[in-house]
Amino acid sequence: MNAATPSAPAAIRALSLNKIFNRGSGEEVIALQNINLTVQPGEFVSLIGPSGCGKSTLLRLIADLIQPTDGELMVNDKPPHQARLDRDYGMAFQAATLYDWRSVAKNVQLPLEIMGYSPAERRDRAQKMLEMVELGKFANHYPWQLSGGMQQRVAIARALVFEPKLLLMDEPFGALDEFTRERMNMELLRIWDATKITVVFVTHSIPEAVFLSGRIVVMSPRPGRITKIIKVDLDYPRKFETRETTRYFQLVTEVRETLREAHSYEG
Numbered sequence: 697m698n699a700a701t702p703s704a705p706a707a708i709r710a711l712s713l714n715k716i717f718n719r720g721s722g723e724e725v726i727a728l729q730n731i732n733l734t735v736q737p738g739e740f741v742s743l744i745g746p747s748g749c750g751k752s753t754l755l756r757l758i759a760d761l762i763q764p765t766d767g768e769l770m771v772n773d774k775p776p777h778q779a780r781l782d783r784d785y786g787m788a789f790q791a792a793t794l795y796d797w798r799s800v801a802k803n804v805q806l807p808l809e810i811m812g813y814s815p816a817e818r819r820d821r822a823q824k825m826l827e828m829v830e831l832g833k834f835a836n837h838y839p840w841q842l843s844g845g846m847q848q849r850v851a852i853a854r855a856l857v858f859e860p861k862l863l864l865m866d867e868p869f870g871a872l873d874e875f876t877r878e879r880m881n882m883e884l885l886r887i888w889d890a891t892k893i894t895v896v897f898v899t900h901s902i903p904e905a906v907f908l909s910g911r912i913v914v915m916s917p918r919p920g921r922i923t924k925i926i927k928v929d930l931d932y933p934r935k936f937e938t939r940e941t942t943r944y945f946q947l948v949t950e951v952r953e954t955l956r957e958a959h960s961y962e963g
Contacts, residue, residue, distance in 0.1 A: 705773035713767035726919035750920025786855030801835035825853035
């Protein structure tokens with residue numbers, strides 16, 4: 697089981713963080729408002745809320761893909777831009793975004809090519825990561841020869857191949873069928889436990905958030921605010937049977953009711 701290490705610098709610290717798009721214009725959109733959040737090293741934290749509430753915006757701020765309007769944001773005790781330059785994080789999106797003309801191994805090696813690793817080290821690291829996601833025998837296949845779940849495992853391997861401290865995931869399993877999604881949840885927890893990495897995971901699925909997370913950050917409709925942070929007191933390692941426990945259903949209900957109280961849950 698991964699455990700937060702409070703003595704170490706926070707993996708993510710946001711203080712009074714705001715993001716406004718088109719500020720000062722007639723099309724101004726307040727995407728995030730007064731976000732205060734600390735994520736400790738080794739945590740698995742999920743962001744959940746209605747569409748348009750700013751979950752992905754917060755993830756992109758952490759990744760330095762966009763900049764905050766005001767407030768403070770630190771990643772591994774440094775500004776997000778420096779964390780990006782230092783390759784402190786990897787990212788996985790809903791679409792695997794693999795290159796069909798590159799083999800599975802070559803897709804995983806891509807970040808290492810950009811970073812200037814030698815061919816031998818690229819091969820060794822990529823193979824190690826493929827074996828960790830149980831795709832070692834598929835190194836010479838091409839993405840179009842793999843199922844959706846296998847493609848996502850390749851994308852996760854690529855995100856982890858340079859050994860980042862933080863993994864940012866934006867609905868990576870949203871397009872998968874329910875059975876494959878549940879299996880990918882198990883795979884992700886296994887990888888998380890093996891790597892001791894910090895994970896911030898965006899999802900629309902309440903059951904998925906409860907099954908994966910140590911804490912769930914529930915967000916309100918736009919302007920996105922943190923409504924509540926729910927601690928998930930289910931023991932790790934989690935199993936398929938975890939989803940059948942009374943406490944699991946209680947937590948699912950708590951998250952759902954928190955969303956309803958924010959007038960944001962439709963179903």
